[in-house]
Amino acid sequence: xxxxxxxxxxxxxxxxxxxxxxxxxxxxxxxxxxxxxxxxxxxxxxxxxxxxxxxxxxxxxxxxxxxxxxxxxxxxxxxxxxxxxxxxxxxxxxxxxxxxxxxxxxxxxxxxxxxxxxxxxxxxxxxxxxxxxxxxxxxxxxxxxxxxxxxxxxxxxxxxxxxxxxxxxxxxxxxxxxxxxxxxxxxxxxxxxxxxxxxxxxxxxxxxxxxxxxxxxxxxxxxxxxxxxxxxxxx
Amino acid sequence: xxxxxxxxxxxxxxxxxxxxxxxxxxxxxxxxxxxxxxxxxxxxxxxxxxxxxxxxxxxxxxxxxxxxxxxxxxxxxxxxxxxxxxxxxxxxxxxxxxxxxxxxxxxxxxxxxxxxxxxxxxxxxxxxxxxxxxxxxxxxxxxxxxxxxxxxxxxxxxxxxxxxxxxxxxxxxxxxxxxxxxxxxxxxxxxxxxxxxxxxxxxxxxxxxxxxxxxxxxxxxxxxxxxxxxxxxxxxxxxxxxxxxxxxxxxxxxxxxxxxxxxxxxxxxxxxxxxxxxxxxxxxxxxxxxxxxxxxxxxxxxxxxxxxxxxxxxxxxxxxxxxxxxxxxxxxxxxxxxxxxxxxxxxxxxxxxxxxxxxxxxxxxxxxxxxxxxxxxxxxxxxxxxxxxxxxxxxxxxxxxx
Ligand SMILES: Nc1ncnc2c1ncn2[C@@H]1O[C@H](COP(=O)(O)OP(=O)(O)OP(=O)(O)O)[C@@H](O)[C@H]1O
Ligand SMILES: [Mg+2]
Numbered sequence: 001x002x003x004x005x006x007x008x009x010x011x012x013x014x015x016x017x018x019x020x021x022x023x024x025x026x027x028x029x030x031x032x033x034x035x036x037x038x039x040x041x042x043x044x045x046x047x048x049x050x051x052x053x054x055x056x057x058x059x060x061x062x063x064x065x066x067x068x069x070x071x072x073x074x075x076x077x078x079x080x081x082x083x084x085x086x087x088x089x090x091x092x093x094x095x096x097x098x099x100x101x102x103x104x105x106x107x108x109x110x111x112x113x114x115x116x117x118x119x120x121x122x123x124x125x126x127x128x129x130x131x132x133x134x135x136x137x138x139x140x141x142x143x144x145x146x147x148x149x150x151x152x153x154x155x156x157x158x159x160x161x162x163x164x165x166x167x168x169x170x171x172x173x174x175x176x177x178x179x180x181x182x183x184x185x186x187x188x189x190x191x192x193x194x195x196x197x198x199x200x201x202x203x204x205x206x207x208x209x210x211x212x213x214x215x216x217x218x219x220x221x222x223x224x225x226x227x228x229x230x231x232x233x234x235x
Numbered sequence: 236x237x238x239x240x241x242x243x244x245x246x247x248x249x250x251x252x253x254x255x256x257x258x259x260x261x262x263x264x265x266x267x268x269x270x271x272x273x274x275x276x277x278x279x280x281x282x283x284x285x286x287x288x289x290x291x292x293x294x295x296x297x298x299x300x301x302x303x304x305x306x307x308x309x310x311x312x313x314x315x316x317x318x319x320x321x322x323x324x325x326x327x328x329x330x331x332x333x334x335x336x337x338x339x340x341x342x343x344x345x346x347x348x349x350x351x352x353x354x355x356x357x358x359x360x361x362x363x364x365x366x367x368x369x370x371x372x373x374x375x376x377x378x379x380x381x382x383x384x385x386x387x388x389x390x391x392x393x394x395x396x397x398x399x400x401x402x403x404x405x406x407x408x409x410x411x412x413x414x415x416x417x418x419x420x421x422x423x424x425x426x427x428x429x430x431x432x433x434x435x436x437x438x439x440x441x442x443x444x445x446x447x448x449x450x451x452x453x454x455x456x457x458x459x460x461x462x463x464x465x466x467x468x469x470x471x472x473x474x475x476x477x478x479x480x481x482x483x484x485x486x487x488x489x490x491x492x493x494x495x496x497x498x499x500x501x502x503x504x505x506x507x508x509x510x511x512x513x514x515x516x517x518x519x520x521x522x523x524x525x526x527x528x529x530x531x532x533x534x535x536x537x538x539x540x541x542x543x544x545x546x547x548x549x550x551x552x553x554x555x556x557x558x559x560x561x562x563x564x565x566x567x568x569x570x571x572x573x574x575x576x577x578x579x580x581x582x583x584x585x586x587x588x589x590x591x592x593x594x595x596x597x598x599x600x601x602x603x604x605x606x607x608x609x610x611x612x613x614x615x616x617x618x619x620x621x622x623x624x625x626x627x628x629x630x631x632x633x634x635x636x637x
Contacts, residue, residue: 054549056548056549056630056631057630057631077553077555080548080551080552080554081551081553083548083550083551084550084551085551089549089550091634095542095546095549098251099250099251108550109550109551111240111244112236112551113551114236117240160551
């Protein structure tokens with residue numbers, strides 16, 4: 001049993017009379033611990049696919065089995081519970097809550113899951129330390145650099161120890177050096193066992209992934225696995 | 236999400252937008268302050284009147300000339316005109332009713348009083364010896380009117396404190412002759428400083444025997460008759476007996492009214508209570524307006540924080556958690572506003588008491604709890620719709636919206 005199994009997924013957006021086939025008969029299996037880069041031209045359905053994988057969106061038809069369980073038929077709140085326990089998100093625009101400090105932003109998933117405040121404090125402190133943010137714990141997002149913001153977002157995405165991490169262009173708003181730092185962080189998390197699925201326009205990053213999905217017009221055109229030997233060494 | 240966390244999250248959100256929060260608190264606090272202050276004013280007036288009446292004494296019957304409507308007593312009873320006379324003979328006859336302890340006939344008018352070249356206009360109250368006990372007034376010097384036949388027009392007077400001070404200053408007033416209207420009267424007593432009494436402050440009164448007053452004003456009629464019964468239990472039997480006796484004395488024509496002090500009190504209490512309630516209702520409209528403002532502000536908050544709501548959903552927040560977070564925020568804003576209004580209203584009531592010391596302008600407890608309750612309820616009620624809207628947001632669209 002693969003961790004993720006998609007079968008004949010269709011996602012159609014209706015805008016007035018016209019229909020957009022954002023995903024067209026997508027079938028896909030991803031094993032636990034994989035490192036997958038999703039690439040392709042703009043509008044090819046990458047974000048739509050990621051949203052479906054993250055249970056933020058529902059397909060019009062097809063089946064999605066997550067860890068053997070059909071999750072397409074779950075209620076909204078049941079899906080929320082799955083997201084809380086199994087899935088971490090990293091966004092291009094960070095999506096930090098502006099009025100909360102870095103520590104409070106990282107604590108959000110724990111708070112939503114009802115983890116008691118005392119335990120939260122310990123876990124958040126450790127997470128901030130792991131991501132080199134201990135001196136920034138009490139700063140608000142507008143007092144942080146782009147790279148620091150994305151590290152806060154990654155700390156938040158991983159605080160619940162999710163089985164999979166979904167990142168939509170996580171380096172899109174960062175300069176090259178900072179982007180590489182963030183990529184390295186995500187790869188380290190993957191190395192520790194978390195499934196990592198990254199949407200990216202950056203060919204270098206795509207090349208580092210062990211598996212590349214090339215999308216076009218809502219379908220997966222290529223599914224390439226790099227052999228570890230073929231993977232270029234990090235600079 | 237635990238209730239404590241929901242509350243903390245909502246507090247942070249409320250504090251995160253201080254201007255908006257301050258504005259909403261202002262609207263809500265004006266509503267609550269209006270309710271608190273206006274009911275304090277209304278209830279103060281009610282208490283003032285009730286206390287004034289209570290000062291009259293407890294076992295009191297009042298006979299008024301003229302018939303009032305079938306609906307019982309109304310405040311008009313006190314200003315009704317005189318269709319047929321009540322006389323001192325009526326008053327004397329009432330003394331025969333077994334439950335009656337004291338009777339004081341009242342005749343009123345105004346006249347000029349003069350002593351030693353000093354002149355002024357005064358209210359003259361013609362009555363009898365029992366009046367002072369019925370009203371519970373105190374005589375400071377000398378004595379009150381003598382106990383004598385109601386028809387006897389003795390040339391004596393008892394003067395109020397203010398009159399005494401104005402006419403006599405530090406001199407002894409007792410035994411002096413004054414001129415009142417066209418009569419010369421001997422001052423036999425002076426009242427103590429003001430006994431409180433509705434519309435009749437003894438300070439500015441000159442009291443004379445009822446027949447003296449009637450002769451002075453050239454009338455046979457009485458303004459009213461006050462009756463004190465032996466005890467509270469005999470109040471209603473006495474009322475029936477008095478009605479029967481007076482009716483018999485005028486061939487069964489009931490063109491007079493006998494009221495109990497309780498009835499008068501009850502009526503004023505009801506009328507002023509209703510007034511207070513009405514005023515509170517009007518003030519409560521401003522609470523409803525504040526509630527609509529809460530809704531509006533919360534809807535704007537939901538729109539402003541769409542991205543945040545999408546994020547919370549992505550992080551695993553249930554619809555319930557989001558609904559509660561926004562509801563708690565609305566409730567907090569309302570509650571904070573209500574508390575501010577509560578303090579503001581009490582300060583206002585305090586200012587009223589300072590400006591009008593006679594008015595016991597304390598907001599009634601029911602009004603305070605009703606205002607706070609309504610504020611919280613409107614906040615919650617009008618917060619429901621925005622909260623539901625937030626909970627129903629599609630996470631993908633919420634996340635992609637900039
Ligand atoms: N909510 C929506 N309503 C209508 N059409 C949509 C919606 N979301 C996506 N689409 C359409 O679906 C298609 C796929 O969109 P998607 O966002 O997945 O592309 P993408 O590969 O992520 O592109 P980009 O690289 O620009 O982010 C596009 O044609 C887009 O216009
Ligand atoms: Mg995209």
